[in-house]
Amino acid sequence: xxxxxxxxxxxxxxxxxxxxxxxxxxxxxxxxxxxxxxxxxxxxxxxxxxxxxxxxxxxxxxxxxxxxxxxxxxxxxxxxxxxxxxxxxxxxxxxxxxxxxxxxxxxxxxxxxxxxxxxxxxxxxxxxxxxxxxxxxxxxxxxxxxxxxxxxxxxxxxxxxxxxxxxxxxxxxxxxxxxxxxxxxxxxxxxxxxxxxxxxxxxxxxxxxxxxxxxxxxxxxxxxxxxxxxxxxxxxxxxxxxxxxxxxxxxxxxxxxxxxxxxxxxxxxxxxxxxxxxxxxxxxxxxxxxxxxxxxxxxxxxxxxxxxxxxxxxxxxxxxxx
Amino acid sequence: xxxxxxxxxxxxxxxxxxxxxxxxxxxxxxxxxxxxxxxxxxxxxxxxxxxxxxxxxxxxxxxxxxxxxxxxxxxxxxxxxxxxxxxxxxxxxxxxxxxxxxxxxxxxxxxxxxxxxxxxxxxxxxxxxxxxxxxxxxxxxxxxxxxxxxxxxxxxxxxxxxxxxxxxxxxxxxxxxxxxxxxxxxxxxxxxxxxxxxxxxxxxxxxxxxxxxxxxxxxxxxxxxxxxxxxxxxxxxxxxxxxxxxxxxxxxxxxxxxxxxxxxxxxxxxxxxxxxxxxxxxxxxxxxxxxxxxxxxxxxxxxxxxxxxxxxxxxxxxxxxxxxxxxxxxxxxx
Numbered sequence: 001x002x003x004x005x006x007x008x009x010x011x012x013x014x015x016x017x018x019x020x021x022x023x024x025x026x027x028x029x030x031x032x033x034x035x036x037x038x039x040x041x042x043x044x045x046x047x048x049x050x051x052x053x054x055x056x057x058x059x060x061x062x063x064x065x066x067x068x069x070x071x072x073x074x075x076x077x078x079x080x081x082x083x084x085x086x087x088x089x090x091x092x093x094x095x096x097x098x099x100x101x102x103x104x105x106x107x108x109x110x111x112x113x114x115x116x117x118x119x120x121x122x123x124x125x126x127x128x129x130x131x132x133x134x135x136x137x138x139x140x141x142x143x144x145x146x147x148x149x150x151x152x153x154x155x156x157x158x159x160x161x162x163x164x165x166x167x168x169x170x171x172x173x174x175x176x177x178x179x180x181x182x183x184x185x186x187x188x189x190x191x192x193x194x195x196x197x198x199x200x201x202x203x204x205x206x207x208x209x210x211x212x213x214x215x216x217x218x219x220x221x222x223x224x225x226x227x228x229x230x231x232x233x234x235x236x237x238x239x240x241x242x243x244x245x246x247x248x249x250x251x252x253x254x255x256x257x258x259x260x261x262x263x264x265x266x267x268x269x270x271x272x273x274x275x276x277x278x279x280x281x282x283x284x285x286x287x288x289x290x291x292x293x294x295x296x297x298x299x300x301x302x303x304x305x306x307x308x309x310x311x312x313x314x315x316x317x318x319x320x321x322x
Numbered sequence: 323x324x325x326x327x328x329x330x331x332x333x334x335x336x337x338x339x340x341x342x343x344x345x346x347x348x349x350x351x352x353x354x355x356x357x358x359x360x361x362x363x364x365x366x367x368x369x370x371x372x373x374x375x376x377x378x379x380x381x382x383x384x385x386x387x388x389x390x391x392x393x394x395x396x397x398x399x400x401x402x403x404x405x406x407x408x409x410x411x412x413x414x415x416x417x418x419x420x421x422x423x424x425x426x427x428x429x430x431x432x433x434x435x436x437x438x439x440x441x442x443x444x445x446x447x448x449x450x451x452x453x454x455x456x457x458x459x460x461x462x463x464x465x466x467x468x469x470x471x472x473x474x475x476x477x478x479x480x481x482x483x484x485x486x487x488x489x490x491x492x493x494x495x496x497x498x499x500x501x502x503x504x505x506x507x508x509x510x511x512x513x514x515x516x517x518x519x520x521x522x523x524x525x526x527x528x529x530x531x532x533x534x535x536x537x538x539x540x541x542x543x544x545x546x547x548x549x550x551x552x553x554x555x556x557x558x559x560x561x562x563x564x565x566x567x568x569x570x571x572x573x574x575x576x577x578x579x580x581x582x583x584x585x586x587x588x589x590x591x592x593x594x595x596x597x598x599x600x601x602x603x604x605x606x607x608x609x610x611x612x613x614x615x616x617x618x619x620x621x622x623x624x625x626x627x628x629x630x631x632x633x634x635x636x637x638x639x640x641x642x643x644x645x646x647x648x649x650x651x652x653x654x655x656x
Binding site for chain 1: 349374379380382383384385387388389390391392393394395396397398400412415416419420424425426427428429430431432433464465467487488489516517563564565567
C-alpha cells in the first residue's frame, strides 16, 4: 500500500473519531470531557506512519489523533473517555491520561510541558539498554514556554538522547494566541539555544511532516541526538469541546478551515492519482464504520465497579491509608 | 549480623554502593553527585561504578525527576537526588502528577518506582529557602511513600527498601543527623520494611511519636523526664506513608498519652493526622488530649538565636509531656 494512502486512512479515522464525539456530545447521546484534535490529523498520521511499533510516544490531553496514529484500539480510547471497564485504565485515568505501552504510547499527560522530561527518561532508558528505539514527545505551542520543556530540551541535547520534540503548533495555548506568548516568530528557533536542529514544516501536509519527522527519527536512531520539529497547524474546535472560541478571529478560522488537512490531502490524492474517488469514499466509509462499531461497543460496556478504587494506588493495596 | 559503626552519610553511601553493586538497573542522578564534586553520600560512587551509573545533571529539578520517571517506566531503578528539600517545588509536578499517579491512572500499565533522596537543612542558618521539612506535602499525595530515617542503621535499611520498592519513594535525609554515628549491618541484603515503626526506647507513661530528628530530641526528652520519674516510650515511625497505625495504637493503648514531635511546622503538619487518628481510635482509652510539638509557623529564620526558637528540642518536648500528664505528672514528682 502506498504511504500516502496509509496517511489518508489514518487521517480519515482520526477525523471520524473526533467528529463522532462531537456529534454525540452535542446531541446529548453521551457525555465525556474532551480536548478535540480536529484539524491536527496530518501530524499524527505522519507519526503513525513513521514510527516503528517499538518506538515510543509521549503525548498530551489533546491526544486522540496521536493515540490512533500509534495504534491504540479505539475501544480503549473511547472506553476510557466514557468511563467504562474496557477503557485503557478501566475508567480510572480518563481522557487525558491514556497509555498503551504495547503500542509504545507511554504517557498522555494532562499537564502542559510535563511530557518532555519523561521522554528524556524513556530515551535515556533506550540509550542505556543499547536499543535504537526513538521517543517522540508531542506537545502544543503552549508547552514551549514552560520551565520543564526547557530543562528537558537542554538535557536531551546535552546527552545526545534519541528524542524528537514534536511541536503541534495549533497557534493557541489554551485561549491565548502564540504571538502573545512568545517573542520569537517560530518555535523551531528555540532549538538553537540548545544545540539541536530546529525545523518548521506545514503541519497540514502529512507528506511534509512525514519527510521531516523521518529525518529527525533517523537522526535520533543513529545516535545523533534530538531534533525540534515544529508543525504549523490549527485546532478547529477550540481548547476544549464546547469552547465558544470567542478569542479566535473569524477570518483566521475561515482561513484555517480553507486549509483543512483532510479535504486538502484528499484533493491531492486524486490529483496525483494515488486513489480514485471510489477508493477514497470507501476509506471514509470504513473509518466511520470502525468508529461507530467501537462507540457502540463502548456504550454497551459496563462502568467500573467501586472496588477498583484502591487498586493501583500502590503496588500493594495494604500501603494505602484508610 | 556483622555491624560497623559509621555515620548517617556513610550508611547512606553504603546502601547506595550495595544497590549499585547488586543490580544493574540502579543508577544515580542529581546535581553535584559525581566525583570529584561530590561531597555528600554519593562520594566515591562515580569513581567506583563509572559516570554512566552515577552522574551529574544540569540544575534542572523537573527534568531530573522526569528523567527518573521515564527510565523507571522502562524498568530501571533510578535514585534521583534533589540536593535540598526546598528545591523540590520545582520538581513537584513530576512527583505529584506523574510519579505518584501513573500506576493508578493507567491501571498498572505504567509505574514509576523511583527513589528521590533529598536533604533537609533546617537548623544550620541557611534561612527560609534552604531549611524546610516538607514531608506533609507528599503525605497528602496518594501513591507516594515518605521515609525519614533517624539513625545510621535505619538510613541504610530504609534506603535499600526504597530503591527496590515498586512505588515511588521520597527519602528525607536530615543534615543535622548526618554526623551521628551508630552500628550498621553491613550485609547487602539488610533491609527495613517500609511501614514498620520502631520503639527506640520503651516506656509506660506516655508515647513520644516521632521521626527523623524528632527521634533524637525525643530520646533526650525521655532522659530528662526520668528526673520526673516519668517513663516515656519513644516510637520512631520511620515511614510516614505507609504509616504504622497499629504500632501507634498498640503503644498509646498502653501509655494512654501521646505527644507527636516533628521538625515540620506544627500547623497542619504530620502530627495533625497522627493526633486525629489516635483520638478517633482511642478516644475512650486516652487519659489526655494528644499533644503536638512542631516547628513554629513562620518562615525558617536565619539567625541562630531565632532559629533555635522555632524547632522542637528536648526541653520543649518535656514541657509538652508534663502538660499532658497534668496532675498525674505532678503526683509522680511528689
